[in-house]
Amino acid sequence: MNMRTDREVVLKLSALTKRFGGLTAVRELDLEVREGEICALVGPNGSGKTTVLNLITGIYPVDGGEIRFLNRPIQGLAPHAICWQGIARTFQNIRVLSQQTVFENVLLGKGYGNGGAGILRTLFGTRGHCREEQQNAREIDEVLEFVGLSNLRGELAGNLPYGKQRILEIARALVTGPKLLLLDEPAAGLNSQEILSLMDLVTRINARGIGVLLIEHRMELVGRLSNWVYVLDHGVKIAEGRFESIKEDPMVIEAYLGRRRV
Ligand code: ADP
Numbered sequence: 001m002n003m004r005t006d007r008e009v010v011l012k013l014s015a016l017t018k019r020f021g022g023l024t025a026v027r028e029l030d031l032e033v034r035e036g037e038i039c040a041l042v043g044p045n046g047s048g049k050t051t052v053l054n055l056i057t058g059i060y061p062v063d064g065g066e067i068r069f070l071n072r073p074i075q076g077l078a079p080h081a082i083c084w085q086g087i088a089r090t091f092q093n094i095r096v097l098s099q100q101t102v103f104e105n106v107l108l109g110k111g112y113g114n115g116g117a118g119i120l121r122t123l124f125g126t127r128g129h130c131r132e133e134q135q136n137a138r139e140i141d142e143v144l145e146f147v148g149l150s151n152l153r154g155e156l157a158g159n160l161p162y163g164k165q166r167i168l169e170i171a172r173a174l175v176t177g178p179k180l181l182l183l184d185e186p187a188a189g190l191n192s193q194e195i196l197s198l199m200d201l202v203t204r205i206n207a208r209g210i211g212v213l214l215i216e217h218r219m220e221l222v223g224r225l226s227n228w229v230y231v232l233d234h235g236v237k238i239a240e241g242r243f244e245s246i247k248e249d250p251m252v253i254e255a256y257l258g259r260r261r262v
């Protein structure tokens with residue numbers, strides 16, 4: 001019953017390929033995230049990890065292969081449409097609006113989720129719209145509570161310590177109500193205490209039944225969080241498996257030591 005293959009496939013990449021000019025950034029990648037999993041995507045700098053997330057979320061068009069989410073092909077859809085299907089993400093480089101409050105930053109996720117409420121509609125909104133606003137506010141407060149940022153609700157995002165800004169980005173992704181969350185190096189730049197909170201948060205997100213695909217450099221973090229690991233090197237998947245076997249894999253060790261890097 002505990003076999004990985006017993007779980008339903010949420011995200012399936014088949015022979016996914018992306019080229020930038022002469023460079024093949026992702027080459028014929030097969031990857032699956034199954035229900036309730038935390039999968040890690042690891043590999044040296046420039047190995048194509050972020051590109052994979054950009055392909056899944058519709059930021060780049062794919063050059064080959066297929067992306068299926070909940071058994072439906074999603075490649076070719078616009079990023080907001082992919083978000084509506086239930087895929088949310090954070091970015092490798094932090095993207096919070098520092099002059100907006102914590103609450104407003106999370107509200108942006110709501111805007112993304114419903115196509116964006118027009119300013120006129122906000123000012124002269126109908127009663128139905130007011131109800132929608134109240135509903136949004138309730139959901140944002142729930143998410144802020146869940147991630148532990150309730151007490152900073154009215155604070156300008158730019159005043160938050162870096163680690164909390166990262167959590168805020170996750171909150172903004174969560175408010176879209178995803179079934180799958182893609183995290184691009186969420187632990188980058190965090191201190192060890194912040195990393196512990198992040199790990200706890202990712203675990204609690206996953207416990208709510210949200211699948212996670214996590215890009216992460218630090219191997220000990222990957223080992224503690226993920227139940228399946230994919231390793232990329234120069235856009236090619238060189239290994240996949242449980243962390244315990246991946247970390248002994250000579251190809252992986254070599255890629256990480258950088259011997260094959262030019
Ligand atoms: P990683 O996230 O693993 O560090 P990336 O996916 O960011 O790697 O990059 C993979 C390769 O693709 C790199 O060689 C990078 O320079 C290249 N690349 C990524 N995005 C673009 C782009 N928009 N245009 C041209 N080359 C790109």
Ligand code: MG
Binds near residue numbers: 049
């Ligand atoms: Mg990257």
